[in-house]
Amino acid sequence: TDRPRVLSGIQPTSGSFHLGNYLGAVRQWVALQETHDAFYMVVDLHAITIPQDPAELRAATRLAAAQLLAAGVDPERCTLFVQSHVAEHTQLAWVMNCLTGFGEASRMTQFKDKSAKQGAEATTVGLFTYPVLQVADILLYQADQVPVGEDQRQHIELTRDVAERFNGRFGHTFTVPAPYILKDAAKIYDLQDPAIKMSKSASSPKGIINLLDEPKASAKKIKSAVTDTGTEIRYDPQGKPGISNLLVIHSALTGTTVPQLEEKFAGQLYGALKTELAGIVADWVTPFRERTQEFLADPAELDALLAKGAAKAREVAAESLATAYDRVGL
Ligand code: ADP
Ligand code: NA
Numbered sequence: 001t002d003r004p005r006v007l008s009g010i011q012p013t014s015g016s017f018h019l020g021n022y023l024g025a026v027r028q029w030v031a032l033q034e035t036h037d038a039f040y041m042v043v044d045l046h047a048i049t050i051p052q053d054p055a056e057l058r059a060a061t062r063l064a065a066a067q068l069l070a071a072g073v074d075p076e077r078c079t080l081f082v083q084s085h086v087a088e089h090t091q092l093a094w095v096m097n098c099l100t101g102f103g104e105a106s107r108m109t110q111f112k113d114k115s116a117k118q119g120a121e122a123t124t125v126g127l128f129t130y131p132v133l134q135v136a137d138i139l140l141y142q143a144d145q146v147p148v149g150e151d152q153r154q155h156i157e158l159t160r161d162v163a164e165r166f167n168g169r170f171g172h173t174f175t176v177p178a179p180y181i182l183k184d185a186a187k188i189y190d191l192q193d194p195a196i197k198m199s200k201s202a203s204s205p206k207g208i209i210n211l212l213d214e215p216k217a218s219a220k221k222i223k224s225a226v227t228d229t230g231t232e233i234r235y236d237p238q239g240k241p242g243i244s245n246l247l248v249i250h251s252a253l254t255g256t257t258v259p260q261l262e263e264k265f266a267g268q269l270y271g272a273l274k275t276e277l278a279g280i281v282a283d284w285v286t287p288f289r290e291r292t293q294e295f296l297a298d299p300a301e302l303d304a305l306l307a308k309g310a311a312k313a314r315e316v317a318a319e320s321l322a323t324a325y326d327r328v329g330l
Contacts, residue, residue, distance in 0.1 A: 006036045006180065007143035009043040009083065009134075010068070012060035013200075016212035017067050019281075020188035020198035023252045028147060028182045030072040038078035039141050039313060040068065045083045045090065046134075049127040050118075062302055063292075067211070070291035075305055083137065085310035088317035092136040093129070095328055099162055099169075100132050108154060135159045138177055139166075140317040145180035153179060170327035174320070186252045191225040194241035212292060215285050219278035222246070223271075233265040233273050243270065250277050253284055 008029060010021075017026065032038050042064045047057060061082055073080055083089055105111070108131050115123040131154075138146055138159050146156055156179040163174040188198045190207035198208050209218050227242040235258045237244045250273070251258050265273050295302050 003035065003037045004144040005039065005141060005175075006032055006145045006147055007039045007041075007138050007141045007177075008147050009041045009046070009137060010064060012042055012044050012047050012057060012064045013067070014056060014060045015063075015200075016210035017064075017071075018198055018200060018203075018211065019209040019249065022071060022211060023186040023188055023249070024149070025147075025182070025185065026068060026071045026073070027252075028185055029068070029078075030074075032147065033074060033077040036145070039143070039316075040073060040078055040080050041083045041137070041313070042068075042081075043083045043137070046130060049124055049130050062296065062299060065306055066292045066295035066302060067288075069295050069302075069305075070288050075309055079309055079312045080306070081309035081313045082306050085306065086140075086313050086317050088140055088314065088321040089133065089136055092140055092317075092321050092324060093133045095324060095330075096132050096135045096139070096162055096166075097129055099165055100129075100135070100158070104158070104161070105129065105132065108158070110151065110154070131155045131158050132162075135162045139163055139174045140320045141313075142175040142316070142320060143177045144175060146177050147180045147182050149182075149185075166324070170324075173323055173327055186248050188249060189241065189245040191221055191242075191245070194226065194245050209281065209285075211285055211288055213285070215282035215289075218285055219282045222278040222281055223274050225274065227270050231269055233268060233270065234262055235259075243273070246273055246277055250280060253280050 008025075010025065029038065029040055042061050044057060044061050047060070052060075065080070065082070068080065069075075105128060111128055111130070114127060118127075134155050135158060138156075139162075146152075146159070148156055156177065160176050163176045167173055167176070190196050190198050190203045191209070192204055192207035196202055200208070206221055206224065209221060225242055225246060227246075228240050230240065233243060233247070234240060235244050235247050247258050247261050250256065250261055256264070261273075
């Protein structure tokens with residue numbers, strides 16, 4: 001196809017995706033299938049940079065895939081696979097490790113943050129070279145664009161630098177990818193503390209909407225979301241972060257613009273917005289949960305689907321790897 005190619009990955013999840021994952025990433029993956037030649041993967045190799053229980057990791061990989069499928073990622077419209085099923089990722093990563101400066105890798109702020117939290121003895125070399133595996137992930141597919149959030153921008157810069165270095169030294173081999181800042185990617189905040197983003201690691205149970213939770217439980221969390229002491233339903237992220245967050249979620253799920261919502265709720269109290277949104281979220285999660293359960297109920301079918309995706313991915317990856325090894329003299 002002459003569509004631009006995109007490559008994106010998501011970590012296996014030991015539990016449910018949350019509303020931020022969906023509205024900030026997965027929903028855009030679904031849309032990009034229509035305009036791009038999309039490659040999407042569950043990045044289990046990245047997951048083992050911190051210790052994982054084997055059975056839990058395998059289950060988490062399937063669970064992430066099932067949720068992607070339930071959200072509308074369609075193997076007929078894109079290539080969906082599990083990173084470790086395509087051995088070329090680690091094979092190319094070694095070459096890229098040998099082209100990346102130690103100082104260059106040491107400047108990655110995500111590594112600095114994560115390793116500072118873990119301490120030097122608990123931090124693995126894998127965590128250190130994680131961005132280099134990401135370089136290989138992207139270059140293997142000759143991706144034109146990489147949909148990323150702001151926190152991944154530095155890794156895309158590294159990918160571009162290493163791709164240009166490889167091409168300069170060995171002849172043009174890899175497409176130099178551009179970051180693709182997602183359109184309509186909503187940033188969702190914690191329902192109890194709208195100063196922080198909704199996050200698996202940082203949010204309290206009441207602050208996060210997990211897509212696989214009982215719809216009733218999610219509705220209850222929306223109804224008890226923290227708001228300010230005013231009464232006006234108006235988008236004002238500084239002065240009214242809680243209400244603004246609820247407006248953004250409503251708008252993202254219904255397609256109604258925020259100004260339209262402000263008009264609709266003019267003169268009404270916060271409870272009216274919360275009640276309506278609670279219903280909208282419950283209506284959205286109900287079929288999502290059912291579809292996820294359907295995919296999980298037939299692991300053989302799910303595995304077959306992922307094996308097919310891996311075979312499709314490998315067609316592209318094997319060609320890139322063979323060319324790269326040849327150019328390097330391997
Ligand atoms: P978490 O922060 O909960 O651990 P991840 O870091 O695994 O989530 O993020 C997976 C994807 O979901 C990324 O593309 C990330 O940008 C997106 N994402 C995570 N939280 C939010 C949020 N609160 N709002 C918007 N997008 C988010
Ligand atoms: Na995170």
